[in-house]
Amino acid sequence: MKLLVLGAGGRLGAALLREYRSKFDVAGFNHTQLDLSDFGAVREKLRNTSFNILINAAGFTKVDLCETEPDRAFLINAQAPHVLTEICEEKNARLIHFSTDYVFDGDKHEPYTEEDQACPISVYGESKLAGENNVLAAKRQNLVVRVSWVFGPDRPSFIDAMIQQAQENQEVDAVADKHSTPTYTLDIAAMLPRFFDENVSGGILHFANAGQCSWQQYAQWAVDCCRDAGFPLKAKTIGETKLRDMANWIARRPVYSVLSTSKYTKLTGVSPRTWREAVSDYITRFYPKK
Ligand SMILES: NC(=O)c1ccc[n+]([C@@H]2O[C@H](COP(=O)([O-])OP(=O)(O)OC[C@H]3O[C@@H](n4cnc5c(N)ncnc54)[C@H](OP(=O)(O)O)[C@@H]3O)[C@@H](O)[C@H]2O)c1
Numbered sequence: 223m224k225l226l227v228l229g230a231g232g233r234l235g236a237a238l239l240r241e242y243r244s245k246f247d248v249a250g251f252n253h254t255q256l257d258l259s260d261f262g263a264v265r266e267k268l269r270n271t272s273f274n275i276l277i278n279a280a281g282f283t284k285v286d287l288c289e290t291e292p293d294r295a296f297l298i299n300a301q302a303p304h305v306l307t308e309i310c311e312e313k314n315a316r317l318i319h320f321s322t323d324y325v326f327d328g329d330k331h332e333p334y335t336e337e338d339q340a341c342p343i344s345v346y347g348e349s350k351l352a353g354e355n356n357v358l359a360a361k362r363q364n365l366v367v368r369v370s371w372v373f374g375p376d377r378p379s380f381i382d383a384m385i386q387q388a389q390e391n392q393e394v395d396a397v398a399d400k401h402s403t404p405t406y407t408l409d410i411a412a413m414l415p416r417f418f419d420e421n422v423s424g425g426i427l428h429f430a431n432a433g434q435c436s437w438q439q440y441a442q443w444a445v446d447c448c449r450d451a452g453f454p455l456k457a458k459t460i461g462e463t464k465l466r467d468m469a470n471w472i473a474r475r476p477v478y479s480v481l482s483t484s485k486y487t488k489l490t491g492v493s494p495r496t497w498r499e500a501v502s503d504y505i506t507r508f509y510p511k512k
Pocket of ligand 1 (some may be wrong): 230282283323373
C-alpha cells in the first residue's frame, strides 16, 4: 500500500505524514511542492508519482477569505478534488478527501449524521460541499471524511490562540453560543487507517472526538489543562461572549455543527475518546515544551 498526502504542510496533513511514516509507505506534497490550483502541474506530478491511496488534506480553509475570494475557494475546494478523482481513476487509486462540519447550516439541535442534508451558509461550506459531491460522483469507492474544530501540534489553531491570550492577559473571553467538537489531528491519524482497505465501501464518514462544547468551554478546559500541566497562565477563567459580538467575521458560521460518529463506531466497533481527553493529551505532551 502506497499513500500520498496532499496538504502535507497543513495542520492535518503534516500530522498524517508524520504519524504514518513509521507504519506505511507514505510520501507527501505541501503547497509549495504542488499547487492544487494549477491543474496541469497536478496532473503531471501525480501521474508521475506512485500511490494507491491519495489523501487530500489540502484546502482553502480561511473561512472569511472564501467569502471575498469565492473563485479561489471553488477552484481549490471543489474543482481540484474533481481533478484528483480523474487521476485516481486512471491510476486505479482511492481518494480520501477531507471535508468539514461547515457544510451544515447549524439549525439542528443534535449531532449531524452522514444522512443529514448538507445546507451550507458560507462560501467555504458551499465550496467544500461541491468538492464532496465531485469526489463521491466518481466511479471509484472514494471516501469523504468530515471533521470539526481541528487542533494539533503542527499548526496553531483556536486552542493555541486562546492559550497565548491567557498567557498575556488576565481577562480572556470566548464565544459561548456556538457548539461543535474539537478534534485532535493525532486521533484522526489513528482512526483513518481502518478505511485504507480496498474492500471498505466509500461514501461519507464523520470523524470527531466524543462529546460537544462551546468555544468558551473548549478554551476553559485548555486553561485548566495548562494549569494541571504546570504551564503558567495569567487568565484562570475564560469569560463568555456572544456570536453577535464577532463584528470582524465576514462569513456566517453554523451555531451548532456537532458531527455524530455513530457510523464510525458501528463500522469499527471503536468509540473515539472524548475531546476533553484529547485536549488534555495535547497540552500535556506539547505545551510544557513550548
Ligand atoms: N481546521 C479546522 O478546524 C477544520 C475544521 C473542519 C474541517 N477541516 C478540513 O480539514 C482539512 C485540513 O485542514 P487543516 O486544519 O489542516 O487546515 P490548514 O492547516 O489550513 O491546511 C490546509 C493546507 O492546504 C494548503 N493549501 C491551500 N491552498 C492550496 C493550494 N492551492 N494547493 C495546495 N495546497 C494548498 C495550505 O497551504 P498554505 O498554508 O501554504 O496555504 C495548508 O497547508 C481541510 O479539508 C479542511 O477543510 C478543518
